Amino acid sequence: MEKRNQAAKLIIGAVVVIIAVLFLVGIVSRHDITYKSAPLSREDISYRQVEAPKATSADGTITASDWSAIYPDIVVSWGKNADNEEVVDYLELDPYLVEIYEGYGFAKDYGSARGHNYTLTDVAKTKRPHGMANCLTCKTPNFTKLVNDEGDGVYSRPFDEVYAQITGNNAETVSCYTCHGNNPGNGTQPMENLEVTHGYIKLALGDNITSIDPGILACGQCHIEYYFDPETKATRMPHGSVDAMTPEATYDYFAAIGFSDWTQESTGAKMLKVQHPEMETVLLGKHAGVLNCADCHMPVVQNADTQNIYHSHTLMSPLKNKTLLESCLVCHKDLGVSNTDEMIAFVRNIQNRITAEETRVGNLLMEFKKALAAANQSGAWTSEQLDPIRELYRKAQWFFDFCYVENSEGAHNSALSTRCLETAESLINEGMQLLAALGE
Ligand code: HEC
Numbered sequence: 001m002e003k004r005n006q007a008a009k010l011i012i013g014a015v016v017v018i019i020a021v022l023f024l025v026g027i028v029s030r031h032d033i034t035y036k037s038a039p040l041s042r043e044d045i046s047y048r049q050v051e052a053p054k055a056t057s058a059d060g061t062i063t064a065s066d067w068s069a070i071y072p073d074i075v076v077s078w079g080k081n082a083d084n085e086e087v088v089d090y091l092e093l094d095p096y097l098v099e100i101y102e103g104y105g106f107a108k109d110y111g112s113a114r115g116h117n118y119t120l121t122d123v124a125k126t127k128r129p130h131g132m133a134n135c136l137t138c139k140t141p142n143f144t145k146l147v148n149d150e151g152d153g154v155y156s157r158p159f160d161e162v163y164a165q166i167t168g169n170n171a172e173t174v175s176c177y178t179c180h181g182n183n184p185g186n187g188t189q190p191m192e193n194l195e196v197t198h199g200y201i202k203l204a205l206g207d208n209i210t211s212i213d214p215g216i217l218a219c220g221q222c223h224i225e226y227y228f229d230p231e232t233k234a235t236r237m238p239h240g241s242v243d244a245m246t247p248e249a250t251y252d253y254f255a256a257i258g259f260s261d262w263t264q265e266s267t268g269a270k271m272l273k274v275q276h277p278e279m280e281t282v283l284l285g286k287h288a289g290v291l292n293c294a295d296c297h298m299p300v301v302q303n304a305d306t307q308n309i310y311h312s313h314t315l316m317s318p319l320k321n322k323t324l325l326e327s328c329l330v331c332h333k334d335l336g337v338s339n340t341d342e343m344i345a346f347v348r349n350i351q352n353r354i355t356a357e358e359t360r361v362g363n364l365l366m367e368f369k370k371a372l373a374a375a376n377q378s379g380a381w382t383s384e385q386l387d388p389i390r391e392l393y394r395k396a397q398w399f400f401d402f403c404y405v406e407n408s409e410g411a412h413n414s415a416l417s418t419r420c421l422e423t424a425e426s427l428i429n430e431g432m433q434l435l436a437a438l439g440e
C-alpha cells in the first residue's frame with residue numbers, strides 16, 4: 001500500500017513537472033510568436049521578375065492601371081494617397097511670412113503639401129504665377145517623360161500649353177514611372193527596380209549617385225532644394241554630393257553663380273527661396289545610412305486574404321501608422337522610449353520646440369525686414385551703406401527658410417533646424433546693429 005502510494009506520488013510529481021515544462025515551453029513559443037508578429041520588413045517580401053504590361057498611355061509611360069493586374073495591392077495603396085487631402089494655409093498660420101516673401105508668389109498663396117494625387121490640381125489652381133512648364137517638374141511622370149524624350153527645351157515652354165498637352169493625354173500625378181521608370185517588375189531584390197527618372201539628379205550627382213540609397217533618391221527627385229537655370233529655365237539641383245547639401249554650402253553655391261529668385265522692391269534685396277530640402281536633412285541626419293524614406297513613410301504590410309507582403313505606397317506620417325511606429329521601437333527602445341505613445345510624444349516634443357523657435361525667429365526676421373525697407377525707402381543712404389545689410393537680410397531669410405519649408409518640422413534633423421534658426425538670428429542681430437549705427 002505504502003509503495004503504491006509512493007509510486008502514485010511519483011507519477012503525479014512527474015506529471016506536474018511535465019505540465020510545468022510544457023507550460024514554460026508554451027510561454028517561450030508564445031513569445032516566439034509575438035516576436036515574429038513584430039513589424040514586417042522588406043526581407044519578408046517575395047521579389048519577383050515579371051513581364052512589363054503594355055503601356056496604354058499616349059507617351060509610353062506604363063501607368064498604375066496598366067500595372068494593376070500584376071501588383072493590385074500596390075496600385076490600390078498608391079490610390080489611397082488621395083485620403084491625405086487636408087491643406088493648412090501657412091500665410092494665415094504665420095502672417096509674418098507675407099512680409100518676408102513680399103514680391104514673390106509665396107506671399108500670395110502658400111498652403112501645406114498634401115497627397116500626391118493632388119499635384120496637378122494644386123499646381124493648376126495656385127495663385128502663384130507660373131509662366132513656364134518647369135513648374136510641372138515635380139508633379140507628373142508625363143512631364144518627366146516629355147523632358148526625357150525631347151530634352152531640356154521643354155522646361156521653358158509655356159505652362160498652359162504643356163499642361164493642356166499632358167492632361168489632354170490623361171496625365172497621371174506622381175506615379176509608377178516617376179520612381180521605377182517602366183520597370184517596376186524587374187526586381188529580384190529590394191530596390192533593384194527603383195530608377196531615377198529625373199535627369200537633373202543624375203546630372204548634378206554624377207558618380208556620387210551610387211553613394212546614396214535608392215530608396216532616398218526616389219523621393220529626393222522632388223523632395224529637395226532645386227532652382228531654375230537663369231538662362232535655360234531648366235530645373236537644376238545645386239549640389240553634387242552629400243557634403244555639399246548643407247545650407248551653408250548651398251548658399252555659397254548660389255552666391256558663386258550670382259543667383260537670386262527675386263528682387264524685393266521694398267528692401268532692394270536679391271532674395272532666395274528654399275524649396276523642400278527633405279533629402280538633404282535626412283542625409284545629414286541621425287538616420288543617414290541606416291534608414292531610407294520608405295522605412296519611415298511606407299509600411300511593409302500584408303494582405304489578409306492573399307497573404308501578399310508588400311510596401312504600402314500610401315505615403316504617410318509615421319506618427320499616424322501603428323506598423324511604422326512599431327518599427328521605430330526596434331531601435332528607440334534602447335534609446336529610452338518604451339511604447340508607441342511615448343514614441344509619438346518624443347517626436348512631437350522635438351517638433352514643438354523647433355516650431356516655437358521658428359515663430360520667434362520668423363517674427364524677428366519680419367522686424368528686420370521692415371527696418372531695412374524703411375531705411376531703403378527713406379532715400380537717405382547709399383547702396384554702399386545698405387548693400388552689406390541687404391546681404392545679411394538675404395542670408396538670414398535663406399537660413400530661416402531652410403528650416404521653415406522643410407516639411408518634418410525638425411523631426412528629420414533637429415540639430416540642423418536649430419543651427420539654421422541660430423544662424424538666422426545672429427545674422428538678424430548683426431543687421432539690426434548696422435541699421436542702428438546708421439541711425440535707423
Ligand atoms: C515627382 C515628385 C515627387 C516624388 C518623386 C515624391 N514626392 Fe512626395 N510630394 C510631391 C509633391 C509635389 C507634394 C505636394 C502635393 C500637393 O500638396 O499637391 C508631395 C507631398 C508628399 C507628402 C504629403 C505631405 C503632407 O504634408 O501631407 C508626403 C508624406 C510625401 N510627399 C512623401 C514622399 C515620399 C516618402 C516619397 C518617396 C517614396 C515621395 N514623396 C516622392 C512630389 C513628389
Ligand code: HEC
Nearest residue numbers: 064067071075078174175176179184190191215294310311
Ligand atoms: C514616389 C516613388 C514611388 C512611386 C510613385 C511608386 N513606387 Fe514602388 N516603390 C518605391 C519604393 C521607395 C519602394 C521600396 C524600396 C525599398 O525596398 O526600400 C518601392 C517598391 C516597389 C516594388 C517592390 C516590392 C515592394 O513591395 O517593395 C514594386 C513591385 C513596386 N514598388 C511597384 C510600384 C508600382 C506598380 C507603382 C505605381 C502604382 C509604384 N511602385 C509607384 C517608390 C515608388
Ligand code: HEC
Nearest residue numbers: 216219223278279282287291292293296317319407408411
Ligand atoms: C527616421 C524616420 C524618417 C525618415 C528616414 C524619413 N522621414 Fe520624413 N518624417 C518623419 C517624421 C517623424 C515626420 C513628422 C510626421 C508628422 O509630423 O506627423 C516626417 C515628415 C515628413 C514629411 C511631411 C509629412 C507630413 O505629413 O507632414 C515629408 C514630406 C517627409 N517626411 C518626407 C521624407 C523624405 C522625402 C524622406 C527621405 C529623404 C524622409 N521623409 C525620411 C520620419 C522620417
Ligand code: HEC
Nearest residue numbers: 286290296318324327328330331332347411412413414415
Ligand atoms: C535603425 C535604428 C533606428 C530606427 C529603426 C529608428 N530610429 Fe530614430 N534614431 C535612431 C538613432 C540612433 C537616433 C539618434 C539618437 C541620439 O542621438 O540621441 C535617432 C533619433 C531620432 C530622432 C531625433 C532626430 C533629431 O535629429 O533630433 C527622431 C525624431 C527619430 N529618431 C524618429 C524615428 C522614427 C519616427 C522612427 C520610426 C519611423 C525611427 N526614428 C526609427 C535610430 C533609429
